[in-house]
Amino acid sequence: MSKRYEPQNIEKKWQKIWQDEKAFAATDDYTKPKYYALVEFPYPSGQGLHVGHPRPYTALDIVARKRRMQGYNVLYPMGWDAFGLPTENYAIKNHIHPKIVTKSNVHHFKDQLQSLGYSFDWDREINTTDPEYYHWTQWIFLKLFKAGLAYKKEMPINWCTSCKVGLANEEVVNGVCERCGSPVVRKVKSEWMLKITEYADKLIDGLDGVDYIERVKTSQKNWIGRSHGAEVDFSLKDKPEKLTIYTTRPDTLFGVTYMVLSPEHPYIDQYKDEIKNWDEVCAYREMAARKSDFERSELAKDKTGVMIDGLSAVNPVNGKEIPIWISDYVLMSYGTGAIMAVPAHDERDWEFAKKFNMPIIEVVAGGDVQNEVYTDVAEGTLVNSGFLNGLSVAEAKKKILEWLEENHVGKAKTNYKLRDWVFSRQRYWGEPIPIVHCDKCGYVPVPEESLPLELPDVESYMPTDNGESPLAAMTDWVNTTCPCCGGPAKRETDTMPQWAGSSWYYIRYTDPKNKEALASKEAMKYWLPVDWYNGGMEHTTLHLLYSRFWHKFLYDQGVVTCPEPYQKRTSHGMILGENGEKMSKSRGNVVNPDDIVAEFGADTLRTYEMFIGAFDLSASWSQEGVKGCRRFLERVWKLQDSLVDGDSYSKELESKMHQTIKKVSSDYESLKYNTAIAAMMTLVNEFYKAGKVTRKEFETLLILLNPVAPHMTEELWADLGYEGRLYQTAWPEFDEEKTVEAVAEIAVQINGKMRGTIKIAKDADKETAIAAAKEAVADKLTGNIVKEIYVPGRIVNIVQK
Template identity: 80%
Template sequence: MSEVYNHKIVEKKWQKVWDDEKAFKVENDYSKPKYYALVEFPYPSGQGLHVGHPRPYTALDIVARKRRMQGYNVLYPMGWDAFGLPTENYAIKNKIHPKVVTKNNVQRFKEQLHALGYSFDWDREINTTDPNYYHWTQWIFLKLFKAGLAYKSEMPINWCTSCKVGLANEEVVNGVCERCGSEVVRKVKSQWMLKITEYADKLIEGLDSVDYVEKVKVSQKNWIGKSEGAEVDFIVKGKEEKLRIYTTRPDTLFGVTYMVVSPEHPMIEKYKEDIKNWNAVVEYKEMAAKKSDFERAELAKEKTGVVLDGLTAINPVNGKEIPIWISDYVLMTYGTGAIMAVPAHDERDWEFAKKFGLPIIEVVAGGDVQNEAFTNVATGTIVNSDFLNGLEVADAKKKIIEFLSEKGIGEKKVNFKLRDWVFSRQRYWGEPIPIIACDKCGYVPLEESELPLELPEVDSYMPTDNGESPIAAMTDWVNTTCPCCGGPAKRETDTMPQWAGSSWYFLRYTDPDNNEALASKEALNYWLPVDWYNGGMEHTTLHLLYSRFWHKFLYDNKIVPTSEPYQKRTSHGMILGENGEKMSKSRGNVVNPDDIITEYGADTLRTYEMFIGAFELSASWSEDGVKGCRRFLDRVWKLQDMITDDLEYSSDLETKMHQTIKKVSADFESLKYNTAIASMMALINEFYKKNQVTKGEFKTFITLLNPVAPHITEELWSILGFEGKIYQATWPEFDEEKTVENTIEIAVQINGKTKGTIAINREEAKEDVIAKAKEEIADKLTGTIVKEIYVPGRIVNIVQK
């Protein structure tokens, strides 16, 4: 009898073997078929790994291990997305340099990943805070700048009053900083911007050529938000000012009963002397400044606003005078910062109009506005609209755009919801922007030979009170000379956002030690595109858009060989606490993977996270489920006590073996890891029923299981004396003909009613099948047989009277 499986000894043993042999080191062997599997590299936080991390890492590790066994040259790398505000905040609070914090966190993460037995090629490890890495992040920025795609502009930012830094929209929750809980206000600052809008059409068109799950494509398209409509000028009565708006429904212009402008719209300050309720307007502007764009754009929130008493607009199609309001649901960063309101046919406008008692005019037949219902109809007949009356919506759009163009008050326009990318952060722990500001020459790019422009070494990196980056106070670093004129100049003190390093990291993995380029042409040509990229659904908009944008820009500049970076993109569901809620310290439901590895083993954790449920859906943690997976692996271990020397499959399990190979192979490729494991559990049950397993069956079984549970299978492979290591083995193949059961069970009926069943060979002759059937139900055949019917492979029906 074999000893009890000791995961602590076995797992450390094989992790050392893999390290010593550099088992998963990949060479740029261009003669072999390649496969590039990628998971999103993590931000190395001080908390270390949580049990959500292993789910995607294990899933792609399974694919990578399987592909190696199928003869592919597999690149499966790992690195660290290590710049960012959380590290800087931690460093400030604990008076530890961000570089030291990052180093410690990376070491902790790496130890945890190593303990899980992942087949990463650690020789290709990258870190976004390494100057040898951000050298090329800065180099890409300079390319964007020289192409006119990087520029500076006055932009409102979310300013944390405590952290003293600008925050991204997603870092603001309910008007406060996600990190410290302090009030967030809006400040206008000069910011570096990247013109991602120039690539809006290409980003949409590229989705047709890639294998992304549909919800990822939809999220990309919705974020870009392409629409066709018209820009229209509304004159402010008695002023030279024209409020230009964009609308996808110019056919509804006759239904406009008021206008709304953003609280930040420059017209408000320009005409403040004309606004009779100025104090109320200022109070509202201050309230709106405390909200993020995400909160302001939320459809479900209650509508608020203040009328600009003293200013009105003229509807350009009918000359009617209409009020102008300010409301925080209109953003200065989207469109023109002003909208026309058609409350009869827009839910948001209707709610606003009902709250403030504004007129509602139906202009598309079908909206029952009298019963307080609106209709946002895209089809229908135009009414109450002068020369458009009686036209269908599509025809009315064409006619009104012609009218606007002829009158010089509007034009056809394609618009995007996508805004240019705010690329500045007023903080220390980020990539320095390689730009020099000269009073004479303007913004001048640093010479490429000067890269990397490294962060200055400082004792203090506390934020400034005026909203500038902490680097601004480091005058020895800031003051420099202009590369163009040689005169006095200053370095840019804003740093890049965390998104920068993650927008191209997959390229560096292909050639991480290259000092002459971000990667060699040969390596890029060989490895791109990424064959399978997996990450969280929360990154399928911004990160995916940003990295696709950078890649397409590099493709246009002949730096990379493919127009899309990732051929396949999937996303995994979150692992929740046992109570079905998101894991968090405050809820007390966080599970530490270290504890699971210590008690049950890394293979158990890997198996459980793949067995927990459908990969793309969220699933609740279950301690009982973990124990069940450990029992499964214990049963696998004990199989060695019932092995026969036969190297072939036994005749009664041959079909089951081929069926299992087929299913596991297919399920690993289609995110159905849970059903793949279930099929292996079913196969092991068959072994236990027989109380024996041939050496050939066992070899195939542990090879199938190896990508999920690599440590226990390596040990069993070694114990049985199979050649080499299991990671070097060949993936099992199945014979399609042998996946079909030869012996089947069919029903036996008398006069159409089932009376029993018989087992037959699928190819068995009709006469033999009927004979078996009659024998099975002999005691029930009490009448005269008038007909014997056999439907091959399904039923025998004996008709008697």
């Protein structure tokens, strides 16, 4: 009898061996084929790992281990996204310096990851709070600044009332802070911005050349929101100014019956003396100012507004005077802060027109409007549209664009929903922005040779009520000299957002100890782009978009050697509580992976996380499912008691072996980890059914299972005297011809009724098949046989009287 399966002893033993042998370190041998597998590095919170973390880590660990066995030089790195608000908020609450909090959290996280046996190359570990790392984060910022893509601007920002920090649009979810869930209000601040809009086209067009799952591509395209239309000038009646609007449907200009301005539009203040209902306008503006952009632009909300008495516009295509309204659903931060309203063919305009009793004119035939319903017509024939009547929508768009340009009242325009990236944070725990302000020279970059500009130690890192960073109080640090003129200057006291360090970390992994550059050209040319990157869908319009922007900028600067950072991007589903709800402390349904490892072992946790369901879909945790995976591993362990000599597959199981190799190899590469494990479970059942397993069959099973359950398989490999280390073994290959079953199970009928089955060779002749069938149903053959029918590989039918 074999020894007992005791994962607690086995797992620590092999983790130490792998560490001592540097089993998973990527090499600098650039002649080998490379494979770069990447998972999003974690934010090291005080809570440590939750059971959601191991799902993507195990998935890519499987791929990394398999690729090493196939002869690749594999880079599978890990590090820490350690700047940012959660650590600072924890530090403030518990009166512990963020640096100390970070160090403690990283240590705990690393212990947990290592306890799960991941094949990370820990020699390449990075930490965004390390000055040697953020030296190059600051260097990239200076490159952006010198290229005119980093600038400071006075603007209304999203202000978290709890974190007391400005947020990018992407960090505001449903009108609240993505991090803490507190209300977000508008506040005017001077902010550093990154001109990501300059790269809008490249960010969309670059998606054509990468292997991203479709919903990731769609999410990015929708967020950037490229649209083709026209800018059109509506003159203000009896005024020299014009209202410029952007529309994707210039063909509907004859249907414009009113205009709407953002309550913040500068023309309102400019003409306040001519606005007869100024008090009503002011009251509405004050109400709008108390709402977030999300609340204002929410489609489902009730439409509100005030018509400006004293200002009107003129429709350029027909000369008609139309009223101007203000409404909070129009934002100054998007487009021009003014829109034309075509209520017959826009739902929001129609609702507004119905509420305030405005005219509705159908201009694209496609439904009976009758001031009752709007028609969202993308195709149709133009009506009530002067010189456009009778044209199709496509023809009308072309003709109206020509007319607008000829009459100097408009032009073709491509527009984007994407806004520039708010890059300032008025907090302490982030990378200092390497800029000084001089009254004479303006904003001046810190010299590159003086980087890193280190984050100074502060006694108080509490957020300030006036919205300034805690660094602003450090006058000795703030007051400096201008690198340009040598005169007095002040350092920038805002810090970078957490997204800065994570926008380029995948580059640093390729050469993490380089002191002369963010990475050597040789290392970048070999390792980049990342071959497979897995991360959460929630980061598609944040981190993923930001890092693609930085990479494309660095490519244009000649710093990196490829135009895209990631060749393949996939996303995983969440692991929910047993009750099907998102795991949270308040719901009491959080599962700690440490507890699972302690009770069942890391290999069981890894196996269960991969077996729980389709990788890209959410799945509910099941303790019974965990126990089932442990039982499977126990069955594999006990197979050693059924081991027989044999350096080949048995004839009975040869096809099954080749089928399993083929399926597991394919499923590991296509996110079908659950079906790969199911195939191995089926194979194990076949071994038990046969009552034996040859050494060659067991060897193959151990290799196939190793990426999922590396500790147990490595232990069995060593105990049974297989050659070398399992992690260094070649991945098994399958013979396509042998994946086809040589034996067929066919039905035996008597007078057309099923009476039994037989197993025979697929190419058996009629005589052999009939003989086997008669033997199988001999007790049922009681009459005279008058006919014997054999359909090869399917049926034997014996007809008797």
